[in-house]
Amino acid sequence: MNIYFDEKEKIFHLQNKNMSYIMQVMEGGYLVHLYWGRKIKEYHKSNPIIFVDRGFSPNPDSNNRTFSLDTIPNEYPAYGNGDFRNPAYQLQLENGSTVTDLRYAKHEIYDGKRKLKGLPAVYVEDKNEAKTLEITMEDKAIGLTVILSYTIFEKFDALTRSVQFKNNGSEKIKILKALSASVDFRSSEYDVLTFHGAHTNERNMDRRPLVSGIQSVESRRGASSPQNDPFIALLEKNADEDCKEVYAFNFVYSGNFIASAEVDQFKNTRVSMGINPFDFSWILGQKESFQTPEVVMVYSSKGLGSMSRTYNKLYQSRLCRGKFRDTVRPILVNNWEATYFNFNADKIVEIAAEGKKLGIELMVLDDGWFGKRDDDFSSLGDWIVDKNKLPDGLKDLANRIHDIGMNFGLWFEPEMVSENSDLYRSHPDWCLHVPNRPHTFGRSQLVLDLSRNDVCDYIIEAVSKVLSSAPINYVKWDMNRHMTEVGSAKLSPERQRETAHRYMLGLYKILEELTSRFPEVLFESCSSGGGRFDAGMLYYMPQTWASDNTDAICRLKIQYGTSVVYPISSIGAHVSTVPNHQVGRITPMNIRGHVAMSGNLGYELDLTKLSEEDKELVKLQISTYKEIREIIQFGDFYRVLSPFDGNEAGWNFVSKDKSEMVGYYFNILAQPAAASRILKFKGLDENTLYENIATKEAFYGDELMNVGLSIPIIREDFSSLMWRFKKIK
Numbered sequence: 199m200n201i202y203f204d205e206k207e208k209i210f211h212l213q214n215k216n217m218s219y220i221m222q223v224m225e226g227g228y229l230v231h232l233y234w235g236r237k238i239k240e241y242h243k244s245n246p247i248i249f250v251d252r253g254f255s256p257n258p259d260s261n262n263r264t265f266s267l268d269t270i271p272n273e274y275p276a277y278g279n280g281d282f283r284n285p286a287y288q289l290q291l292e293n294g295s296t297v298t299d300l301r302y303a304k305h306e307i308y309d310g311k312r313k314l315k316g317l318p319a320v321y322v323e324d325k326n327e328a329k330t331l332e333i334t335m336e337d338k339a340i341g342l343t344v345i346l347s348y349t350i351f352e353k354f355d356a357l358t359r360s361v362q363f364k365n366n367g368s369e370k371i372k373i374l375k376a377l378s379a380s381v382d383f384r385s386s387e388y389d390v391l392t393f394h395g396a397h398t399n400e401r402n403m404d405r406r407p408l409v410s411g412i413q414s415v416e417s418r419r420g421a422s423s424p425q426n427d428p429f430i431a432l433l434e435k436n437a438d439e440d441c442k443e444v445y446a447f448n449f450v451y452s453g454n455f456i457a458s459a460e461v462d463q464f465k466n467t468r469v470s471m472g473i474n475p476f477d478f479s480w481i482l483g484q485k486e487s488f489q490t491p492e493v494v495m496v497y498s499s500k501g502l503g504s505m506s507r508t509y510n511k512l513y514q515s516r517l518c519r520g521k522f523r524d525t526v527r528p529i530l531v532n533n534w535e536a537t538y539f540n541f542n543a544d545k546i547v548e549i550a551a552e553g554k555k556l557g558i559e560l561m562v563l564d565d566g567w568f569g570k571r572d573d574d575f576s577s578l579g580d581w582i583v584d585k586n587k588l589p590d591g592l593k594d595l596a597n598r599i600h601d602i603g604m605n606f607g608l609w610f611e612p613e614m615v616s617e618n619s620d621l622y623r624s625h626p627d628w629c630l631h632v633p634n635r636p637h638t639f640g641r642s643q644l645v646l647d648l649s650r651n652d653v654c655d656y657i658i659e660a661v662s663k664v665l666s667s668a669p670i671n672y673v674k675w676d677m678n679r680h681m682t683e684v685g686s687a688k689l690s691p692e693r694q695r696e697t698a699h700r701y702m703l704g705l706y707k708i709l710e711e712l713t714s715r716f717p718e719v720l721f722e723s724c725s726s727g728g729g730r731f732d733a734g735m736l737y738y739m740p741q742t743w744a745s746d747n748t749d750a751i752c753r754l755k756i757q758y759g760t761s762v763v764y765p766i767s768s769i770g771a772h773v774s775t776v777p778n779h780q781v782g783r784i785t786p787m788n789i790r791g792h793v794a795m796s797g798n799l800g801y802e803l804d805l806t807k808l809s810e811e812d813k814e815l816v817k818l819q820i821s822t823y824k825e826i827r828e829i830i831q832f833g834d835f836y837r838v839l840s841p842f843d844g845n846e847a848g849w850n851f852v853s854k855d856k857s858e859m860v861g862y863y864f865n866i867l868a869q870p871a872a873a874s875r876i877l878k879f880k881g882l883d884e885n886t887l888y889e890n891i892a893t894k895e896a897f898y899g900d901e902l903m904n905v906g907l908s909i910p911i912i913r914e915d916f917s918s919l920m921w922r923f924k925k926i927k
């Protein structure tokens with residue numbers, strides 16, 4: 199890995215063993231993008247920009263009609279001086295104008311990667327893991343500098359980008375738009391991949407050919423949200439899981455975002471990503487700076503599978519932090535679907551005791567333990583134990599769970615306040631609101647104004663108090679509504695549009711503080727299921743509840759889609775009861791177990807009500823999972839059959855040293871005249887002899903990958919198969 203700078207040609211070449219990224223400072227100081235893709239040894243300008251007079255494309259020099267910012271690949275495009283495509287940023291000056299002009303000033307190359315102050319970001323543990331280039335661009339007329347940061351990694355085919363604006367001038371600058379990355383591709387022959395979803399239906403894959411104009415996904419909901427993910431990728435036309443080029447962008451941010459691909463008049467494609475400029479602005483006073491969050495760009499020449507493994511490994515090892523980053527995760531039972539709000543201490547202990555017999559390691563008490571929370575109309579904000587349900591308090595309950603031999607976890611929703619709560623009654627101005635406008639409710643609750651320091655301090659202290667009061671080993675951090683009436687009582691009128699981003703900075707500050715105060719606690723994020731499953735959250739909490747939909751069949755798509763970017767170790771997956779509470783489907787315990795074992799296994803049902811037969815199956819699932827969880831959570835994941843293509847799904851996990859493999863096949867509905875099916879595993883060592891642990895049959899890796907295994911004819915709906923292979927030679 200290196201970053202080269204050719205002084206004479208003013209060309210930057212960022213390179214690691216598989217990938218090159220090339221830019222040039224052109225005459226006049228314009229920074230242009232030349233190449234991103236498979237590694238090349240040296241760049242000798244084989245793809246010069248062709249300068250022609252394009253009608254209607256404006257020229258900075260009236261005597262040279264062939265040069266236009268509208269037709270060159272700009273690295274961080276401006277608005278107002280010729281480029282009519284999507285700008286990467288837009289500023290408003292005191293005179294009302296929105297025209298700016300950035301030119302190259304200087305650059306710095308250094309080993310390692312700096313932290314982004316107050317923001318989540320990929321990090322390095324040793325400065326030899328990455329190299330960083332910081333290019334300083336200047337608009338001399340207004341004293342603005344913009345630092346474009348690029349980090350390339352030794353071990354990952356990834357590049358991170360972020361941008362810092364600094365006002366060194368004498369006037370206030372209003373940032374209207376400040377994206378984190380923009381890349382101009384000199385082709386539009388791609389498919390674009392994004393995700394869409396909803397509560398209980400997260401991360402569905404959308405792949406379609408690019409067309410002229412802008413295609414984008416975004417969030418205006420105040421959270422990254424389940425509606426669209428902060429992700430976009432361009433795929434070579436026939437790229438699949440294993441072949442062809444993929445260029446992916448993922449945003450390390452949990453708030454409003456935009457990700458777009460614009461095909462221009464000349465069939466170039468501009469991909470851009472950053473904070474959504476919708477309802478956003480930021481006042482930059484003299485000497486102030488503004489740091490954008492980070493975009494992680496991944497290149498793969500071997501299809502989507504390899505792209506995912508890059509994201510998975512990078513995020514697992516250099517985005518997630520803390521004690522649990524490298525530790526196998528506990529198998530938990532959560533009481534939500536078992537009891538909802540209707541529980542008491544004895545009931546929780548009863549579930550835990552049954553869980554212990556089955557091998558479960560952590561009992562999680564969900565919503566309803568505080569205030570007067572017998573339904574979801576009250577008490578958020580009042581983080582004081584409800585003595586009606588837990589008469590001897592939390593400490594006593596936690597101790598009883600520990601006495602059984604299990605760890606104890608607790609649910610919080612700290613970002614929210616119920617109108618019916620002591621907190622709201624004493625601080626009605628602590629929620630996001632706009633003067634003289636009625637509140638809009640979501641789940642009958644309001645969003646606390648995390649742009650305020652006093653509110654953040656309250657949350658830190660209130661949660662700390664509970665966590666210090668009892669032996670609590672795990673926190674489920676929930677967030678169950680999106681933002682409306684986005685305004686803060688503490689901000690001046692001209693700063694109101696900073697509220698949503700300041701909220702995110704406040705949230706990140708709270709999470710940084712709490713996770714540092716309680717390093718022994720495993721934090722799992724949640725937002726009505728997987729409604730804020732993003733890289734920003736993973737920096738603070740290494741796992742996320744993937745969906746409130748626990749139906750095994752729906753989960754096939756949800757977990758498959760989630761694995762495209764996020765590590766398996768981050769995907770919370772629970773076995774629940776049947777008929778399923780979200781869709782009413784009745785599926786066998788076998789498939790429910792196999793789907794949940796493909797993530798971070800947990801249970802979410804009343805274990806005391808399981809039949810003896812199901813208890814035996816659950817016991818087996820748990821003991822098996824304990825043997826394989828290292829491979830599932832920390833091995834390599836290969837998608838084999840996509841549930842988005844029809845009636846089946848399949849995937850396999852391979853241990854880091856390729857000595858073990860776990861494979862799964864899922865068949866949704868039994869078919870008449872069922873086709874003969876072969877499942878070909880991926881990622882094995884072709885020269886290793888693997889033995890099927892159950893049948894003792896042995897095959898070399900090349901046979902398992904190229905010939906594959908026959909799937910028996912399936913005569914039952916909702917069937918699944920699991921294989922475990924171990925190296926014997």
Ligand code: DGJ
Pocket residue numbers: 534564565609676678724725726727728743745746
């Ligand atoms: C939404 C979460 O996704 C659920 O798992 C559960 O914790 C409820 N909130 C509790 O209110």
